[in-house]
Amino acid sequence: MQILQFVIDGLLLGGVYAAVGVGFALVWGIMNIINLAHGAMIMLGAYVTFWLFKLAGVDPFASIPVAMAMLFILGWLIQRYLINYVVRAPMLITFLMTFGLELLIVDLSLNFFSADNRSVQTFYSGARLDLGGLAIPLVHLYTLMVALVLVTLLQLFLVRTRIGNAIQATSMDLDAARLVGIKISRVYALTFAISAAAAGAAGSLISVNYSINPTAGAFYTPIAFVVCVLGGLGSISGALVGGLMFGVVQSMSQAYIGPAYQNAIAFALLILVLLVRPTGILGVKTAT
Amino acid sequence: MKPPAARFAALAVLILVLLVVPFVSTGYILRLLTLLFTFAVMASAWNLIGGFTGYADFGVVVFFGLGGYTTGLLMLKAKAPFVAAWLAGGLVCLVFAVLMGLLLLRLRGHYFAIATLGTSFAVREVIANWPSVTGGGTGISLPIYQFPNSVFYFIMLGLLIVIVSLTRWISLNRLGFGLVAIRENEQAAGVLGVNAVRYKVTAYTVSGFFIGMVGGAYAYWITFIDPGTTFDVGITVEVVIMAVLGGAGTVAGPLVGAFILTIISEVLNGYVPSIHLTVLGIIIVTVVLLIPGGVIEYLGLKRKLSFRSIGATLAETRV
Numbered sequence: 001m002q003i004l005q006f007v008i009d010g011l012l013l014g015g016v017y018a019a020v021g022v023g024f025a026l027v028w029g030i031m032n033i034i035n036l037a038h039g040a041m042i043m044l045g046a047y048v049t050f051w052l053f054k055l056a057g058v059d060p061f062a063s064i065p066v067a068m069a070m071l072f073i074l075g076w077l078i079q080r081y082l083i084n085y086v087v088r089a090p091m092l093i094t095f096l097m098t099f100g101l102e103l104l105i106v107d108l109s110l111n112f113f114s115a116d117n118r119s120v121q122t123f124y125s126g127a128r129l130d131l132g133g134l135a136i137p138l139v140h141l142y143t144l145m146v147a148l149v150l151v152t153l154l155q156l157f158l159v160r161t162r163i164g165n166a167i168q169a170t171s172m173d174l175d176a177a178r179l180v181g182i183k184i185s186r187v188y189a190l191t192f193a194i195s196a197a198a199a200g201a202a203g204s205l206i207s208v209n210y211s212i213n214p215t216a217g218a219f220y221t222p223i224a225f226v227v228c229v230l231g232g233l234g235s236i237s238g239a240l241v242g243g244l245m246f247g248v249v250q251s252m253s254q255a256y257i258g259p260a261y262q263n264a265i266a267f268a269l270l271i272l273v274l275l276v277r278p279t280g281i282l283g284v285k286t287a288t
Numbered sequence: 289m290k291p292p293a294a295r296f297a298a299l300a301v302l303i304l305v306l307l308v309v310p311f312v313s314t315g316y317i318l319r320l321l322t323l324l325f326t327f328a329v330m331a332s333a334w335n336l337i338g339g340f341t342g343y344a345d346f347g348v349v350v351f352f353g354l355g356g357y358t359t360g361l362l363m364l365k366a367k368a369p370f371v372a373a374w375l376a377g378g379l380v381c382l383v384f385a386v387l388m389g390l391l392l393l394r395l396r397g398h399y400f401a402i403a404t405l406g407t408s409f410a411v412r413e414v415i416a417n418w419p420s421v422t423g424g425g426t427g428i429s430l431p432i433y434q435f436p437n438s439v440f441y442f443i444m445l446g447l448l449i450v451i452v453s454l455t456r457w458i459s460l461n462r463l464g465f466g467l468v469a470i471r472e473n474e475q476a477a478g479v480l481g482v483n484a485v486r487y488k489v490t491a492y493t494v495s496g497f498f499i500g501m502v503g504g505a506y507a508y509w510i511t512f513i514d515p516g517t518t519f520d521v522g523i524t525v526e527v528v529i530m531a532v533l534g535g536a537g538t539v540a541g542p543l544v545g546a547f548i549l550t551i552i553s554e555v556l557n558g559y560v561p562s563i564h565l566t567v568l569g570i571i572i573v574t575v576v577l578l579i580p581g582g583v584i585e586y587l588g589l590k591r592k593l594s595f596r597s598i599g600a601t602l603a604e605t606r607v
Contacts, residue, residue: 034398085577089605091397092344092532093580099525100572107565174607184607218521222409225402233398264413267406274395274403 005134006255007248012136014247015144016205020220021227021239022151023198028233030171030191031087036098037078038224039217040105041196045071045203046212047113053120053207060120060208061142067200075196080189087188102218109214119211143205150201151240154194158236167191226270306445310438318441324550325444326506330523331530331542332451333498336491338528339536340464342471343393343488347404348524350388350411351381351496355503356513357415357422360430363508370433374504381500382493389489389496396474405521412519427514430507440509444502448543451498456539467491468537533575535582544583580605 024038048067052058058066078101086093122139129136158164169177170187178184206212206220223246231242246266253265310318330348337345355377362373392403416425433439458464466487469477478484507513526549534545552571556564579586580601 028398032398034401082573082577085602085606086580087605087607089576089580091401092338092528092536093576093605095344095401096529096532096572097576099529100569100576102569103565103572104569107563107569111562111566188607222405225405229399229402260417261413264410264417267410267413270406271392271403271410274399274406275391 001133006251008134008136009140010248010251011244012140012144012247013251014244015140015147016202016209016243017223017227017246018240018243019143019147019150019198019202019205021224021231021243022154022236023195023202024221024224025228025231025233025236025239026154026198027192027195028228029235030167031083031188032091033083033087033094034091034098034225035192035195036095036221037102037105038195038199039219039221040102040109041071041075041199041217042203042206042220043109043212043214043217044074044105045200046207047109047118047203048200049204049207050118050120050212053122054118060122060204061146064146064201064204067204068197069200071200071203072193072197075199076189076193078196079192080185083192084185084188102221106214106217113214115213115215117211117213118207120207122208125208139208143209146201146205147243148240150198151236154198155236157194163190222267226266229270229273303449310441315437318437320550320554322437322441322444322509324546325441325448326502327527327530327550328543328546329444329447329451329502330499330527331534331546332448332455333495333502334527335531335536335538335542336455336458336467337488337495339531339538339541340459340467340471341488341491342537343396343492344401344528345404345492345495346401346521346524346528347388347408348499348527349519349521350404350408351385351499352503352506352523353408353411353415353513353515353518354384355381355500356507356518357428358500359504360428360507360513361422363430364428370508374501374508377504378497378501381503382497385493385496385500386489389492390485393485393488393492405524408519408521408524412515415519416515423514425515427512427516427518430511430513432511433508437509440505443505447498447501447505452539452543454494459539463487463490471537529572533572533582535584538582538584541582541584548583577602 020038020042023041024035027033027035027038045067048070049060049063052063052066053060082101083094083097086097124138127138129138129141156164158168166177166182166187167190169180170182170184170191174184177187202220203212210216227239227242227246229242230245231238231240249269250262250266254262257265306321309321313321330352334345334348337343358377358380359370359373362368362376363370366373368376388404388407392400392407395403415422418424419426422428458467466477466482469480469482470484470487474484503518507518530545530549531542532545533549534543534547535541553564553568556567560567578601
């Protein structure tokens, strides 16, 4: 029974990680860019939720669309006016560009929001469901549900809509996509905007589960790496699987080896997966 | 380009001036220059694997921290003299780099970058959670040194001269050509008879050894190390930015980059401390947009920074 509880805790936690990884996976898969500012964008989303809750009393889950919309616009601007200009440059250049953006966002947040730890405490924050001896925190359950909806919608968008297909076509063959009339710069801007929106949603979810501060985002960028690698690079469903797996691994190692080593184990796992099965657990070779 | 003799003379004068500096300058200048050399050595060392070989190593702090911790712990727990502990730190990094290199250099591109980044997190966590040996998250204080600060200036300067000379030698010899061949096309290099594994691991090991030596000396210089600041990813990124800013894959690039970035950081910290990182972020983004090849390449092009030249640069990389 106890082990079942740990698995459930892990899966619930995994919802947050899936949300963290999914936007990262999109940009990585479509544009082959490692977005080092992903964690910083997640924190911006968390702050949108926090301020709406604090100043206007908006329920944190209700503010998710707002956070997504705001981050969508920011993401679109960043890609359209900055990253698009270096998108075909060597990997290091895009690394540096996104790291510069990370510095900028984090430092501006520190100036505007201060370095204080903040958290969103709702009236149902401590509530939990009791399922025959298994405790399920309500907030964690909502978080997982939102994450599942998010991933499903994104996957449907990519597979079922014309624009989604254009995004996928761009990642498969840039020149062929251009030949059939896809405007690459717009597709890239849209892709990054969607990724940023997903980051915004992930931030909202994080703000109800953990305390936040402007530098906390730095922690989530490497998490996004791990999640993407675990599930298989660049695939949306891979990010979901990777996120849930990462949650379970973390919960298990916390329970059986001790909380101190949970991050060390996560990164050791990352390196192991990279070496043994670099295409990820799902084994998708190309992007979604 | 100036004739070789003139360049050699200029270099000799520069080194002479640098050797005299500690005897005439203030403590502030000395500290700044020591810090500058510290980063210049690491940027040059990174350049061997990241610049010449094209493997984006994001695990600089693995060696910086291991060198520092080995030196510190040997001095503290085994009462070893600094030089012995320092060399032992370098040796540990050397061995670790060989093992890590054999394991991780099979990965390419983003995968290698992430694996090295992951290693730096994993090593940090192990050190932070092993208090009986490493002092844990609170860190350790090294013995206070009984000699003037300038000793560290000379140590870092010495390391810098060695690594730059070594880089220059490598760039003119078989090893350097092999590394560049690997960067440009690893399979083709293999066909031409370059033993890619041996070349890559060599570059990575030299790089790790020097970064470890810097870490050891740095730890003794600041006398206190803890996992959070010693294994700070920020250090890794700063080193990489310096190399790229100056020009990755060139001998002088990392020096130029380290010089520019250290000075800029210092000025910003002095005048606008609260938005220091904001400005730094803007600078990084601007540099990447305007001179992605680095300062050295830009100077070599002899192209003025005009809208047309920027347009020409961007036309190659934009969509």
